[in-house]
Amino acid sequence: xLRNIYHKIKRTALNNLSGKPTINVTKPYLIELQEKNRFKxxxxxxxxxxxxxxxxxxxxxxxxxxxxYVCGMTESKINEVVAEIKTQLxxxxxxxxxxxxxxxxIETAFAQIIEKHGTIDILVNSAxxxxxxxxxxxxxxxxxxxxxxxxxxxxxxxxxxxEAAKAMKTKKKGRIITISSIIGDHGKAGFTEYAAAKGGTxxxxxxxxxxxxxxxxxxxxxxxxxxxxxxxTPYQMEQIKKKNYMNSFGKPEDISNMVAxxxxxxxxxxxGQNFIVDGGRSLGLKGD
Numbered sequence: 001x002l003r004n005i006y007h008k009i010k011r012t013a014l015n016n017l018s019g020k021p022t023i024n025v026t027k028p029y030l031i032e033l034q035e036k037n038r039f040k041x042x043x044x045x046x047x048x049x050x051x052x053x054x055x056x057x058x059x060x061x062x063x064x065x066x067x068x069y070v071c072g073m074t075e076s077k078i079n080e081v082v083a084e085i086k087t088q089l090x091x092x093x094x095x096x097x098x099x100x101x102x103x104x105x106i107e108t109a110f111a112q113i114i115e116k117h118g119t120i121d122i123l124v125n126s127a128x129x130x131x132x133x134x135x136x137x138x139x140x141x142x143x144x145x146x147x148x149x150x151x152x153x154x155x156x157x158x159x160x161x162x163e164a165a166k167a168m169k170t171k172k173k174g175r176i177i178t179i180s181s182i183i184g185d186h187g188k189a190g191f192t193e194y195a196a197a198k199g200g201t202x203x204x205x206x207x208x209x210x211x212x213x214x215x216x217x218x219x220x221x222x223x224x225x226x227x228x229x230x231x232x233t234p235y236q237m238e239q240i241k242k243k244n245y246m247n248s249f250g251k252p253e254d255i256s257n258m259v260a261x262x263x264x265x266x267x268x269x270x271x272g273q274n275f276i277v278d279g280g281r282s283l284g285l286k287g288d
Contacts, residue, residue, distance in 0.1 A: 040065035048127030050077035052229040056252035062091030071098040100156030110163035123164035125157035125178040153197035209272030218271040225278025244279030
């Protein structure tokens with residue numbers, strides 16, 4: 001039976017390019033729950049949980065009863081998401097400062113979670129992202145930035161998956177879900193190191209799924225297209241719409257919907273797959 005929960009999320013009021021400042025407004029969005037508390041008592045760790053997509057995932061899992069660890073690098077942003085879950089969703093959440101490029105930090109943090117709860121049921125590797133303003137063609141790219149990008153997007157997710165899988169193997173159940181990108185499959189000029197990291201993610205998910213399937217653990221990834229994260233103008237919105245075949249734009253909730261499905265018992269026979277959520281953009285890339 002479907003159950004609806006209204007949750008407030010900050011959405012950006014759209015202005016034109018006349019120089020007027022953009023403003024944030026709070027509007028409700030609808031979460032459709034397949035069943036009440038389907039993740040009740042399950043421990044979920046979300047890296048990058050203070051980012052736009054990570055926040056949506058944390059809220060979605062918490063809304064359905066999961067005990068959520070909101071991981072990130074900036075304490076103030078982590079605490080905002082935790083407070084939101086506790087006050088608006090009446091959910092259970094804990095802040096966790098986590099640097100996914102620090103292997104000792106990962107080992108210590110995951111060990112503390114397992115000691116407290118006995119297991120980790122769901123791991124979502126959402127930490128990462130492209131270099132954006134520092135992107136460049138490979139011949140002009142700083143090798144340290146290349147290493148940094150691969151460490152965050154690929155090695156970080158592998159290290160977190162390693163620690164979570166140890167606990168999941170003992171319990172013989174678990175879900176590992178990694179946020180990838182359509183660039184990992186199709187590439188993009190000026191983003192070679194990011195494509196390498198996300199392409200490696202897509203391949204590693206298949207291999208890890210083969211290793212962990214006998215323990216009742218599924219491993220999948222979700223590849224978003226363009227997802228609205230920050231303030232945006234109507235002109236920019238129209239340009240984004242032209243880049244997919246739905247003439248629309250991706251929202252963080254579109255990604256969290258897929259993650260919630262893959263984390264549920266309904267996806268218990270799905271593993272080693274890459275789910276593309278991009279409005280059809282990767283069917284034939286449009287625009288820049």
